[in-house]
Amino acid sequence: MKQIQKLYPHLLAIIGFILVSLIYFSPVLRGKKIYQSDIVQYTAMAKEQNDFRANENAEPYWTDAAFGGMPTYQMGAKYPNDFIGHLDDALRFLPRPADYMFLYFFGFYILLMVLKVDPLKAFFGALTFGFSTYLVIILGVGHNAKAHAIAYMPMVVAGIILVFRKKYIIGGLLTMFAVALELNANHFQMTYYLLFLLLFLGIYYAVKFILNKEYKELLKVGAVFLGALILAIGANATNLLATKEYADFSIRGKSELTFDAEGKKKTENTALNRSYITEYSYGIAESFNLIAPRLFGGGNGEVLNDDSSVYNYMIQVGASPEEARQFTQGYGKTYWGKQPIVEAPAYIGIVIFFLAILGLYHDKRKLKYAFLVGAIFSLVLSWGKNLSLVTDFFIDYVPMYDKFRAVSSIQVILELCFPVLAILGLHSFFTTEKEKQWSSLWKSTATVLGILIGLFLLKGMFDFSSDIDQQLLQMFNQGEDKSFGIGFIDALVEDRKSLYSADLLTSAFFVIITFVPLYLYSKNKLSHTTAVILVGLFMVADLVLVDKKYVNNEDFVSAREVDMPFVASPTDEQIMQDTTRYRVLDVAGYLTAKASYFHKSIGGYSAVRPQRMQELFDYQIVNNNLEVLNMLNVKYIMQTNEEGKEFATKNSEVNGNxxxxxxxxxxxxxxxxxxxxxxxxxxxxxxxxxxxxxxxxxxxxxxxxxxxxxxxxxxxxxxxxxxxxxxxxxxxxxxxxxxxxxxxxxxxxxxxxxxxxxxxxxxxxxxxxxxxxxxxxxxxPQVIKTGSFIALISSIGMVLLLVGGIYFDRKKIHNLK
Structure with missing residues (x-):
């Protein structure tokens, strides 16, 4: 009975995670689906595969619909004996994207339980991890595989820590299943970044073992990890082997060409072009967005309101309120950072940052330094080309680092580490003597407020200008009034400055209101539970208020609009009247998937598109080489005229099949x-x-x-x-x-x-x-047959270990009694 009673808080936490996930994405309860731009593209790319599966009750593993033909290994192919996939489906039982939100919460809660945090603090800690702005934004745009992999990261870390604590049975089982689920999520870039954090944790614990001369225990740890890893990899063998086989064929492999599309000799020998890898590099100063979201103007889609300087300027120059509003929303680009596209700032929460600093001052566990190193490491690498000395070293010398782009996304490690540090800080604050609480509290408050005040005082060092400003000036100065453009940019800069100041003040406000319940508790004027709930609510509110600006109910549409995202245009219908087998080139949308939804396209949307097809496009098709189009059986070329109207040109010289x-x-x-x-x-x-x-x-x-x-x-x-x-x-x-x-x-x-x-x-x-x-x-493909057999054997091994582990664990408990 006592064992059952111990489960009640955890059961309540899980119910809470379900409710919070459904409430945040409440339109799913009305049958609506979130409109995710990347998933729209994926739906188009996978249509032929899905139609084949429905009609043939089998997998094609090849599609003709994109890039002239390619394997479907990275397009949602289903493999035999994918038992880990079935387990994952069971865990993601909620409607999308609430399922991923629930996984965020659930996985982080497990990690905090392993770190011996009590259920109430762990509940709020899990919510703050899930509501970290970047994690919500990727759900909004459809980076589902990335979200999927991130959600299982805390479970992997939890299993690793348990094994290092010599909890070999439960730790080994958790590590085995968590790693298997992580690999099944199929976003190898996120998994690759996780390895860096695991490396730091491994070094921390290995040093402890060595200092204590526990060499045999260290060998046991290694053996448990090896066994768990082998079975986890084996359970995902089909996808891993197929992906490895395809990788060299894709743009993630190294090109055999030694000259570029302009005929110049290549100077790099990386899998991906260096500029492509570092295109999305976080600005060094822009990193303060982590604690004040709109210091650099928020995201590219930030919308100014009627109180903005730009709106008032438009009214002053004679625009009507409606004209001023349209102009403000259309051209009031507040983001002034250096990244090409930013949906939203990667805000981790000022309360989380404050509590993490509190943890660094207060928590006595040395484990915090492993998470701190992981956070700093990921932040530094996220700067990419803005710290080229470090980035170039990793591209040139660290295995596989050159196979991934968007280096800024390594900040997911920071977004895992800081909530851990924060909750460790909160937990330790409530579990130590009162006289130490005040010392840590005032130091952390002074540190964080000092940083915010420093940023406020440094405001004059920034010019708040963006590359887009010159484009706007050029566009506005085409008229007779050359002063209009300058006035507009001046007003826009004022709005950027206002956002900078406003968010620093908001962050300071949250620090102060979080300080109050902690201070009152330290003075015995507030109960433990009340103080935790208040701080927890502040943590969540801080993040949700920002999240809702970027992902909210307006992003949901009818299920039909998501399931059938494209409507055939008159041009598409004209082409489809031809029932022979041919291919289509959509000139304007070569790297989009709309043409793949209706036709056999030589373009498409994929981060792992075929290398040689991409090179054909870059070296030949862009130069209007008709013979290449002829050999690719491109019978129709879709284009747009000067008025933006789509039309199709028939290629009568096509070679045929x-x-x-x-x-x-x-x-x-x-x-x-x-x-x-x-x-x-x-x-x-x-x-x-x-x-x-x-x-x-x-x-x-x-x-x-x-x-x-x-x-x-x-x-x-x-x-x-x-x-x-x-x-x-x-x-x-x-x-x-x-x-x-x-x-x-x-x-x-x-x-x-x-x-x-x-x-x-x-x-x-x-x-x-x-x-x-x-x-x-x-x-x-033989790789499917081989991988499926390995997956079957490995899955059987995992089940046997699970049953055996439960038996021996229960037997051990019984013997202790």
């Missing part, structure tokens, strides 16, 4: 291969790199020929299965307008396996004997 050639041109490098595409006859000539996959297997080029009657026709097509009939009096070589991918695709001629060659930089080619033949391509 497959064709015989009469000439082979051999090259010996990817550089030569790309340059050969600059000028070639795609209908009669094929380019083969003899150093490419299977390129050395090509024999008998002198015997290749075609006559006027030679044909090859596509008779059956699904994304993962193609059939052709060929007729050629002579031995021939056929080019297929299908993306070459060396793993998984097999070809047969009359049932006998044939060697697929990569030709024309991206396409498939086959040597075909004289006569009539049946040709088939099938996509049956």
């Amino acid at each position: 497959a064709w015989f050639v009469s000439k082979v041109r051999f090259v010996k490098s990817s550089d030569e291969e790309m340059k050969a595409l600059n000028k070639f006859d795609s209908k009669n000539e094929v380019i083969i790199n003899t150093l490419a996959e299977n390129g050395q297997d090509f024999k008998g080029a002198e015997n290749i020929s075609k006559d006027s009657t030679a044909t090859i026709k596509l008779t059956y097509h699904k994304p993962n299965h193609l059939k052709y009939i060929s007729n050629n009096k002579n031995q021939g070589f056929a080019v297929f307008s299908e993306m070459y991918y060396k793993n998984g695709w097999t070809a047969t001629i009359d049932g006998k396996e044939a060697t697929i060659l990569r030709v024309n930089y991206t396409l498939r080619g086959l040597q075909i004997p004289a006569g009539n033949h049946k040709i088939e391509f099938k996509f049956e």
Whole structure:
């Protein structure tokens, strides 16, 4: 009975997390869905895959709808024996995005329990982690995989700490399942960043073990981690193996080209371009947004109201109230930081910061320093190109660091560490003698208020100008009145200064009102529970008031608008009247997924799009190389005229799905291969790199020929299965307008396996004997079969360990009695 009673506070906390998640995203209770821009793109990209799954009750693992063809491994493919995925589905039982919010709360609550924080403080601590502005913003824009991975981070940390505390059974089990769920979330950048924090925690505990000469215990810890990691990786083997296989094929792999699209020699040899990696770098001074959200103007979409200087300026120059309002909201760009796009500041909460400083002064546990180092480390790396010395070192020398972009997102580690420090500080404050409480309280209050006052006094050092100001000036100065633009920018700068001052004052206010209940408790004028509740409410209110400015009920729409995000335009409908198999190029929306929703597109939306297809676009298609479009079977080109009206141009020179050639041109490098595409006859000539996959297997080029009657026709097509009939009096070589991918695709001629060659930089080619033949391509990736078998064995092992762990743990408790 006592054991059951101990569960009541935790059960109440979980119910509270459910209610808070549903209340914050209350429109889900009315059947509405949040409109997430990234998920709209994903829905379009995955439509062909989802339609195939619904019609065939199977997975295609390949899509024709995007980038001319690519694996679906990073597009929501479902794998056999994915038992961890089923467990994850059970934990995410709430409507989206309330499910991710609940996971934020639940995972962080577990971590705080492991850190021996009482349930009430842990409840509020979990809420503050989940309401950290960045974590809410990514739900608003649809970075679901990122949110998913972040949500499981605290559980992983909790398991690691338990094992280091020699709780081998429960710690090992928690680590095993948490790591498995973290990997299943499938956002390897977030998982990669988590490793840095785990490294700092590992160093902290390893030093303790070594100083205490507990070498055997340290070996036990290592053995538990190794076993947990092996099974966690094994349970996710299919996705991990498939992703690893695909990585080099994508833009995350290193290009074989040694010159750029302008013909200049490349100076970098990183997986991603250095400027691309660091494009989103947090400004050093901008980092103070963490404690005062709109110091640098908030986000790009910040909206000024009728009390703003810009609005008043527009009224002064003769605009009507409605005109002034429209102009203010349209051109009043308050963000003046250095990042290209910012949805909202990454605000962690001034109360959280205040309590974290309190913890650094007050909490006696040395573990706090591991979290402090993790926070500082992530902050420094988030500066990216603004601290190039450090960033360049990591790009050049730290394994895999060059495979991820948007370095500012490493701040998720800081956003985990600071709430931990804050709740440790709050917990320690209430569990130590009264005379020490005041000392720590006034020091932390003075420190935080000192920082805020210092920022206020330094206001004059900033010019509050942005790169967009020059664009606005240029636009406004096209008229006769050149003074209008200058006046508008001056008013805009005043609004930026107002936001700067207002948020510093707001932060100071929250520090003071948080100080009051802590002070009253230290003087025995307020009860423990009342003080905790008040501080907890201040923590949550501080964050929610900011969150609601950026993600709120207005972001929800009907379920139909989310499930069917695009409506076919007249141009789309015109193209779709053509029932043959062809591809489409959307010139204006090459890196968007709308065309993929309705057509077979050579563009799309993906952070892991195929490397060679992207290079074809950068080096050839942007230069209007029609022969490349012909070989890609691009029959329709979607464009917009000067009035912004969409129209389609039909390419009558398109090569079709497959064709015989009469000439082979051999090259010996990817550089030569790309340059050969600059000028070639795609209908009669094929380019083969003899150093490419299977390129050395090509024999008998002198015997290749075609006559006027030679044909090859596509008779059956699904994304993962193609059939052709060929007729050629002579031995021939056929080019297929299908993306070459060396793993998984097999070809047969009359049932006998044939060697697929990569030709024309991206396409498939086959040597075909004289006569009539049946040709088939099938996509049956071995990596799926191998990975699924490993996942099955690993999942069985995890279940057996869980049952065994529970048995031995209960037996140990019984023996203690």
